[in-house]
Amino acid sequence: MKTKLKFSVLIYSAFIILSLNSCFEKYYLYEDLPVVTTQVISDVTINSAKSGGNVVSQGSSEITERGICWSTEPSPTILDNTTIDGSGTGEFTSEMTSLSGNTTYYVRAWASNSTGTSYGEEREFITLNPATTTGTIKVFVRQNTSAGSYIGGAIVNLYLNESDRTNDNIYLTKITSLNDPIYEGALFDGLQPQKYYFNAFYTNSMGEWYGKGDAVCTAGSINTLHIVCTQ
Numbered sequence: 001m002k003t004k005l006k007f008s009v010l011i012y013s014a015f016i017i018l019s020l021n022s023c024f025e026k027y028y029l030y031e032d033l034p035v036v037t038t039q040v041i042s043d044v045t046i047n048s049a050k051s052g053g054n055v056v057s058q059g060s061s062e063i064t065e066r067g068i069c070w071s072t073e074p075s076p077t078i079l080d081n082t083t084i085d086g087s088g089t090g091e092f093t094s095e096m097t098s099l100s101g102n103t104t105y106y107v108r109a110w111a112s113n114s115t116g117t118s119y120g121e122e123r124e125f126i127t128l129n130p131a132t133t134t135g136t137i138k139v140f141v142r143q144n145t146s147a148g149s150y151i152g153g154a155i156v157n158l159y160l161n162e163s164d165r166t167n168d169n170i171y172l173t174k175i176t177s178l179n180d181p182i183y184e185g186a187l188f189d190g191l192q193p194q195k196y197y198f199n200a201f202y203t204n205s206m207g208e209w210y211g212k213g214d215a216v217c218t219a220g221s222i223n224t225l226h227i228v229c230t231q
Helices: 002-032 162-166
Strands: 035-038 049-057 065-071 090-096 104-112 117-119 123-126 135-143 155-159 172-175 186-191 195-204 207-216 222-229
Touching: 035 104, 035 117, 049 065, 049 104, 065 090, 135 155, 135 195, 135 207, 155 162, 162 195, 172 186, 195 222
Parallel strands: 135 222
Antiparallel strands: 035 049, 049 090, 065 104, 104 117, 104 123, 135 186, 155 172, 155 195, 195 207, 207 222
16 A cells, blocks of 8 residues: 555656746747737838847847748748847837738748747738829929029939038939920939939039929829029
8 A cells, every 4th residue: 555655656756847847948949039020011102111129138149130021921031021120129220122012911020049039929920002103393493583484404303301502412313304394304213102302403505503492292193393503
């Protein structure tokens, strides 16, 4: 009887030890990996979007790399399109570029330590449709005043921001119509909806003339800008 009791105690003790060991293994395995969440998607355009993540816990070792990954298929990994956005814990932001228009993408934040890589929750978005999201800005150039003559053959440079204009980092260049500068101007089409910055200049027998102006492009519309050039 005592032998059976001892055997039962041994079996029960072994079961408890194995169960505890299994729990500890699962606990430490979970803790070894980082814990990361995925930021919401923002600033979606035809070919880009922004997201990011938050490394809540580094796990048992320091975060060596972190970023986001995306794909047109669910459950993207770092073997797909990936950004690397520094290291360590905390929040980070990132931008996805070279995307295709009117396409569904799946995004996850990721973080790696010496144990491995873990992923945040998956987020989904659709890039804008190029056919319905671009607009046109038509630029007219006048001499001296808002009532001055329209100028044909004037060079008009488009810039994406004020800093680019200051540094003459030209995005597009067009020339106002020589045939009908009053109605045709210089046509900038296929533009994303945003604010744009312009310089205009031309030369005639009186010398060189310069002007600048800004305009907001609205999707599906033709927006106009009149630039007055002075010496």
